[in-house]
Amino acid sequence: MNSNEIEIHKELKKYFGFSQFKGLQEQVITSILNKKNTFVIMPTGGGKSLCYQLPALIQDGTAIVVSPLIALMKNQVDAIRSLSSENGIAHVLNSSLTKTEIAQVKKDITSGMTKLLYVAPESLTKEEYVAFLQSVPISFVAIDEAHCISEWGHDFRPEYRNLKNIIKQLGKVPIIGLTATATPKVQEDILKNLDMSDANTFKASFNRPNLYYEVRTKTKNIESDIIRFIKQHKGKSGIIYCLSRKKVESIAEVLQVNGISAVPYHAGLDAKTRAKHQDMFLMEDVDVVVATIAFGMGIDKPDVRFVIHHDIPKSLESYYQETGRAGRDGGEGHCLAYYSYKDVEKLEKFMSGKPVAEQEIGFALLQEVVAYAETSMSRRKFLLHYFGEEFPDDGDGADMDDNVRNPKNKIEAKDQVVKL
Ligand code: ADP
Ligand code: MG
Numbered sequence: 001m002n003s004n005e006i007e008i009h010k011e012l013k014k015y016f017g018f019s020q021f022k023g024l025q026e027q028v029i030t031s032i033l034n035k036k037n038t039f040v041i042m043p044t045g046g047g048k049s050l051c052y053q054l055p056a057l058i059q060d061g062t063a064i065v066v067s068p069l070i071a072l073m074k075n076q077v078d079a080i081r082s083l084s085s086e087n088g089i090a091h092v093l094n095s096s097l098t099k100t101e102i103a104q105v106k107k108d109i110t111s112g113m114t115k116l117l118y119v120a121p122e123s124l125t126k127e128e129y130v131a132f133l134q135s136v137p138i139s140f141v142a143i144d145e146a147h148c149i150s151e152w153g154h155d156f157r158p159e160y161r162n163l164k165n166i167i168k169q170l171g172k173v174p175i176i177g178l179t180a181t182a183t184p185k186v187q188e189d190i191l192k193n194l195d196m197s198d199a200n201t202f203k204a205s206f207n208r209p210n211l212y213y214e215v216r217t218k219t220k221n222i223e224s225d226i227i228r229f230i231k232q233h234k235g236k237s238g239i240i241y242c243l244s245r246k247k248v249e250s251i252a253e254v255l256q257v258n259g260i261s262a263v264p265y266h267a268g269l270d271a272k273t274r275a276k277h278q279d280m281f282l283m284e285d286v287d288v289v290v291a292t293i294a295f296g297m298g299i300d301k302p303d304v305r306f307v308i309h310h311d312i313p314k315s316l317e318s319y320y321q322e323t324g325r326a327g328r329d330g331g332e333g334h335c336l337a338y339y340s341y342k343d344v345e346k347l348e349k350f351m352s353g354k355p356v357a358e359q360e361i362g363f364a365l366l367q368e369v370v371a372y373a374e375t376s377m378s379r380r381k382f383l384l385h386y387f388g389e390e391f392p393d394d395g396d397g398a399d400m401d402d403n404v405r406n407p408k409n410k411i412e413a414k415d416q417v418v419k420l
Contacts, residue, residue, distance in 0.1 A: 004030070011058050012050075015083050022047040024202045029055050032140060032176055037199040039146075039191065040178040043206050044324055045300075048178045049076060052142035056115045057089075061137035064170075065118045067144045068157055070094060073118040080116055088113040094123050109136050121148075121159035124166050133170055140174040141167050143194070147181035150189035151361060154181070154317050164194050175199075182206045182387035183317055206387050209397030211326055211333040213379035215372075218340035223251070226308060227258050229336065230288060236305035237281070240290045241322055243311035243347075251310060252290040265291035296322060302329035309337040314347060315365035316372055316386050339373040376408035 008029055012018050021029075024040075025047055031038045032055040042048050053076075056063035067073045073092050080090040088108035097105070108114040109132075123129060141163075147153030149160040167175060177190050177199070191197050216225065230238065242248045245266040252264040263277040263286050281289045282301055289295060293313075307326045313319040319337070327333025344366060351362040368386060375382050379401040384391040391398075399405060 023204050028202050031200040035174050037174055037196040038176045039199040039201040041203040044180045052176050059139040061139035062109050062114050062117050063139045064141045066121055068148050090116040092118045094120050138173045142176040144178050146177035146190045147179040147186050149193045150186045152185045184388040211335055213401040214336045215339050218338040223254050230260050238288050238306035240308045248290050261286040262288035265289050265295040267294040306334040312343050312369050316368050378404050
């Protein structure tokens with residue numbers, strides 16, 4: 001190790017108490033400390049926050065962190081404050097602050113105390129804030145959840161499109177983009193929109209070797225099939241995703257009637273019930289949560305053992321994110337999706353009310369899901385290929401899917417023998 005490496009290891013220990021960097025963190029941090037534009041693509045849980053937090057803490061000036069969710073910003077600010085004796089080390093700048101609070105934030109930044117300033121993209125457009133930020137030293141601008149910039153991402157935010165223009169007004173500051181979206185199309189969009197084709201790019205592998213991928217044909221017996229599956233995983237935690245609130249309610253009820261402890265979760269339930277059901281799942285008062293995609297953002301339950309998709313997801317990107325909630329602890333994680341072409345048609349019909357450009361993107365994404373469901377190749381290989389990653393035949397977790405364990409042509413041949 002050279003003196004620089006020793007130094008950042010020391011800082012890692014000092015601030016975060018970790019003795020080792022995770023994955024590509026060290027390379028990313030070195031790139032940031034060298035004032036380079038940097039692009040970080042790591043799966044959820046990969047440790048992206050530390051990539052910008054550590055360099056922000058040890059450099060002069062204030063780092064601006066753009067993040068789409070107020071709740072996430074608040075969590076991070078609290079976490080950073082707990083590492084320090086100074087509250088002013090990190091701040092959030094948003095529209096809910098009073099005049100006095102804003103004055104305090106400005107004072108802490110000006111005095112050099114504030115190392116991290118979290119802002120929502122819409123706050124950053126405020127002229128008053130931009131004028132102030134022009135007058136103080138900025139170490140870099142980190143754009144978390146950078147896929148929000150792309151219409152091909154799962155969470156497009158128009159305000160993200162304006163970021164580059166605002167950052168330009170701050171002078172020559174390095175930009176750090178971070179995302180867990182691995183599709184080449186989204187990555188291209190991010191680099192283009194932030195005008196940083198020169199960025200040092202760091203991409204971690206998205207392979208989750210402990211997850212088992214399976215697709216079953218959806219028949220009218222789906223409910224008894226799910227019940228059988230859950231009974232084979234008795235006492236284990238699992239999530240069942242459904243497309244509609246109505247389906248969520250009816251599946252949760254069917255499971256309850258069949259002696260499975262399950263609760264529903266969707267945006268139609270009041271906040272109190274939602275919070276209660278989420279806590280019951282986290283505290284293991286129930287085994288199964290039946291949910292729409294409203295459930296899962298920021299849920300960090302390490303021992304989710306299965307994720308079932310009652311209806312197909314709208315993109316492989318969402319499928320990867322949703323199944324990624326299984327097996328966080330490295331233990332078993334069974335990802336089962338039910339597939340019928342009728343569902344595809346239903347989703348297409350659903351989308352037909354949307355603006356044409358959005359529809360086209362939606363259809364294209366859906367076609368990839370269909371291809372995944374219908375493929376006879378290794379599902380892991382298929383998924384990772386979608387993310388621009390070549391998975392070798394003997395890679396980690398290579399035999400963890402239905403197609404590899406039971407090659408399709410063999411099943412068909414056997415079926416035919418039985419029929420004759
Ligand atoms: P991401 O934003 O990539 O989803 P986070 O930044 O939220 O991931 O980090 C995920 C978890 O990894 C956090 O609990 C964090 O404390 C932990 N973590 C990050 N870096 C390290 C490290 N070097 N050693 C151990 N744990 C780490
Ligand atoms: Mg993150």
